């Protein structure tokens with residue numbers, strides 16, 4: 539058996555937290571031979587609820603759960619952590635503009651970035667789930683000057699999985715028959731789910747579906763899926779979001795399959811003409827815990843316009859939060 543690793547989850551008493559913690563403790567994220575110590579962060583009023591979650595975690599008697607830490611102190615929560623899943627965020631309230639949401643979340647992700655900087659393992663892998671995820675990840679990264687900027691990622695894996703599911707249903711195949719799906723850009727309605735490189739059973743996806751379905755059905759359905767879930771459930775996606783977070787971290791820790799890739803929101807290095815620095819959804823392969831952008835994909839005019847639109851939104855979001863970055 540390996541030595542335990544420390545996994546922090548913020549917003550641990552929330553909806554996603556409840557769907558996430560038990561699967562991490564069961565070994566779904568890091569494998570059946572990797573014990574974990576769960577570090578759970580909540581705001582003070584939610585600590586009693588979090589205690590209930592800890593009681594349930596203990597009652598599962600998970601063989602891989604090697605300890606728990608439940609706290610409202612961010613410095614305790616991130617002490618020596620190997621993985622951090624930043625889920626807790628301020629939800630958008632009535633009448634709140636996107637700008638207000640970014641500002642409110644700056645107050646959360648700035649201090650959390652600093653606490654990771656001061657207390658986490660130097661090779662900590664950070665996944666931001668709380669919305670607006672890409673720009674929250676940027677705020678955290680920009681408050682952690684001593685950590686490698688590439689430690690900070692944002693979740694577009696739920697969008698990736700939604701795209702797999704839509705294409706599988708349309709082609710009558712299973713999602714495991716689909717390879718090389720790509721989500722470019724922001725986890726928002728400007729994201730670009732790209733089928734130009736995807737294959738189904740080894741055949742080009744776009745040779746199997748009508749262009750009109752791709753443009754007018756597939757792309758908007760994937761872009762708007764979060765809103766559709768909120769409408770149907772009266773609450774935002776939780777189990778599927780938790781599952782995607784598990785997938786993101788498992789791929790990062792254990793690698794991608796030969797001949798396939800996954801989508802991750804990562805700091806742009808300027809690849810594909812995207813503004814350097816923004817946290818942008820890219821197709822990546824992962825080996826030995828390091829992700830690399832898939833290079834050399836052909837980008838036609840249709841894709842270019844969509845990739846640039848979501849880049850523009852991310853640059854605008856960045857401009858709105860730059861005052862929250864630590865002084866260099």
Ligand SMILES: NC(=O)c1ccc[n+]([C@@H]2O[C@H](COP(=O)([O-])OP(=O)(O)OC[C@H]3O[C@@H](n4cnc5c(N)ncnc54)[C@H](O)[C@@H]3O)[C@@H](O)[C@H]2O)c1
Pocket residue numbers: 548549550551552553554555579580581584625626627628629646666667668669670671693694696697725774775776779
């Ligand atoms: N990236 C994605 O694909 C994706 C998908 C679904 C949901 N989300 C986002 O994930 C976030 C969480 O969703 P949820 O359904 O679990 O919400 P929720 O409201 O059920 O839970 C959020 C929890 O975070 C806690 N919290 C708030 N501020 C905190 C702080 N500073 N430190 C620690 N904990 C804090 C709250 O007390 C609450 O328990 C939301 O922002 C949601 O929009 C993202």
Ligand SMILES: O=C(O)C[C@H](O)C(=O)O
Pocket residue numbers: 669696763764765767774775
């Ligand atoms: O869309 C939302 O606001 C919730 C979440 O980000 C989702 O994609 O389900």
